[in-house]
Amino acid sequence: MVLFTYFLPSEIDNIIHQPNNKASAYLKSLLRDNLISHGQCILVGKYHFRDDL
Amino acid sequence: MSIRFFSIPNITLELMTPDINNSNRNFCKCLGIIKVAATACILLSFVGQIIAKEKLEIRFDPSQYLGASADEVMDSVSYSLIKLNSSDTKIARVEKVRIEDDHIFIWDNVQEVIFIFSSSGDFVSKIEKLPGIKPRVPMENIRSFIIDEDRHFVIVEPGLFNNDTVYYRFIYDGKFNSILSKPPIDYANFIVKENGNYLYYQNPVKWARRSSEILYHLLEYDSLIHLVNHYDPMDTLKCFDRIYSYNDNIFTSSDKKSVFYTDYYSYEVSDILNCNNILTYKFILPLTYSIPTKFENNKCDKEFIAYFLEHGDVVHGFSDVYRVGNNLFFKAFTNSSERAPATNNFLFSLNGNNTLLSLYDIRPSDISHYMPLFGDYTGIVSTDNGFIYLFFA
Numbered sequence: 001m002v003l004f005t006y007f008l009p010s011e012i013d014n015i016i017h018q019p020n021n022k023a024s025a026y027l028k029s030l031l032r033d034n035l036i037s038h039g040q041c042i043l044v045g046k047y048h049f050r051d052d053l
Numbered sequence: 054m055s056i057r058f059f060s061i062p063n064i065t066l067e068l069m070t071p072d073i074n075n076s077n078r079n080f081c082k083c084l085g086i087i088k089v090a091a092t093a094c095i096l097l098s099f100v101g102q103i104i105a106k107e108k109l110e111i112r113f114d115p116s117q118y119l120g121a122s123a124d125e126v127m128d129s130v131s132y133s134l135i136k137l138n139s140s141d142t143k144i145a146r147v148e149k150v151r152i153e154d155d156h157i158f159i160w161d162n163v164q165e166v167i168f169i170f171s172s173s174g175d176f177v178s179k180i181e182k183l184p185g186i187k188p189r190v191p192m193e194n195i196r197s198f199i200i201d202e203d204r205h206f207v208i209v210e211p212g213l214f215n216n217d218t219v220y221y222r223f224i225y226d227g228k229f230n231s232i233l234s235k236p237p238i239d240y241a242n243f244i245v246k247e248n249g250n251y252l253y254y255q256n257p258v259k260w261a262r263r264s265s266e267i268l269y270h271l272l273e274y275d276s277l278i279h280l281v282n283h284y285d286p287m288d289t290l291k292c293f294d295r296i297y298s299y300n301d302n303i304f305t306s307s308d309k310k311s312v313f314y315t316d317y318y319s320y321e322v323s324d325i326l327n328c329n330n331i332l333t334y335k336f337i338l339p340l341t342y343s344i345p346t347k348f349e350n351n352k353c354d355k356e357f358i359a360y361f362l363e364h365g366d367v368v369h370g371f372s373d374v375y376r377v378g379n380n381l382f383f384k385a386f387t388n389s390s391e392r393a394p395a396t397n398n399f400l401f402s403l404n405g406n407n408t409l410l411s412l413y414d415i416r417p418s419d420i421s422h423y424m425p426l427f428g429d430y431t432g433i434v435s436t437d438n439g440f441i442y443l444f445f446a
Contacts, residue, residue: 009137021422026132041174042135042147044157047421048128051378053402053410 012043108321111401113336113409115368115385118399120414123421126400130421134174135159142176144168153200156225158207165194167207169227178227183211201245204276206230208245234278244312246326250275252312271325284325313374318344322374322383334374334381342368342387365389379404382412 016031018024023043030036123130135157137144145163152158156177157170165188167180180195188194193212201208207223220233236253243253253272271284312326320336320343344367348357361367369386376382385397402408 018422021417022130022420023132023422030134036134036136037138040136040138042137044133044135044152045421046131046133048130049377049380049400050126050128051380052404053126053380053400053406053408
């Protein structure tokens with residue numbers, strides 16, 4: 001089961017500058033490959049909550 | 054946790070055989086019974102269908118919740134992007150987002166434009182003009198949209214100041230398809246049911262101005278906007294005065310598995326997608342957090358409002374309700390000055406363990422450093438079908 005949320009461009013810069021974590025690593029790799037530019041994307045987070053809590 | 058079933062009493066009709074001595078009297082009696090039967094039939098046909106109601110009681114104590122690390126409550130976290138790198142993708146404000154059938158739909162309510170992206174995040178198209186409409190003032194162009202997943206339409210509702218009596222259907226590439234008649238009701242929030250019919254909630258505002266009673270209606274139309282069913286599953290309230298508007302919380306989730314309706318100052322949340330079998334979650338709170346019973350039928354009293362202002366911990370009601378598998382996500386409303394609104398977002402496990410998890414207290418861990426799902430006025434939310442829905446106040 002999945003839940004989504006999103007991060008606006010204004011939040012993404014903060015995420016990129018955070019130390020190692022999945023979201024920042026993902027964004028840094030896209031930036032490195034010139035697939036995105038600063039402030040020009042919305043990050044969609046997809047969270048799988050456990051069903052047996 | 055306990056489950057109760059409520060049933061509507063059956064109407065039984067007595068068949069009479071008139072005897073010779075009392076033929077006139079019995080004939081009249083028979084006639085009376087027939088009238089009752091006819092009235093019942095008319096009433097039932099008007100109401101639509103008999104609705105089975107099921108209630109699931111949830112013991113909810115806002116002070117007794119658990120925190121956890123993200124690892125403990127999540128299986129995985131992944132990310133994807135929506136690219137805003139072209140001149141066509143200048144979004145001023147994200148008011149509503151949906152992901153459906155490999156498309157991402159974003160409504161910008163400042164520009165009154167619907168942006169369409171592919172699932173890989175590339176810009177596809179945008180809906181910015183409605184056929185024949187030349188908006189002169191804000192809120193005249195596009196008011197909102199819903200997605201008809203089965204028929205692959207974006208259904209666009211014209212702006213508040215637009216007097217059009219139609220909706221506009223577009224296909225997923227942004228091209229205009231057809232006009233859809235608007236049902237003859239006031240402003241209504243609506244969804245598309247699994248069978249393709251449209252289910253409307255009739256806004257009670259106008260009714261409230263006319264009467265001391267508010268009547269909530271659910272009206273189901275087929276694709277040609279022919280009335281199919283008229284449901285009236287909600288209680289009638291005796292007042293309209295309120296502190297917060299809950300209007301935006303109606304139809305909070307649209308994953309075709311659950312569509313929730315919340316009420317003013319109520320601890321009941323109803324899943325109304327399957328109108329013939331409405332499941333209601335009834336939250337049972339400790340007295341400290343509950344609306345006193347003396348206000349139960351007197352919710353517009355000044356004393357009632359004053360009570361809320363003085364007792365910040367009292368829960369007004371529930372909103373942002375989503376069921377994802379066995380997890381029920383919800384937001385509790387309070388006036389508390391000590392608790393930030395973001396701390397009122399919870400997950401309740403419906404699998405029988407009665408786990409109450411504070412979403413604010415999910416700690417970052419290796420699986421995810423970010424849990425920004427639940428701000429003061431922002432939240433998720435989505436479900437299996439990939440649906441995002443946020444409000445920014």
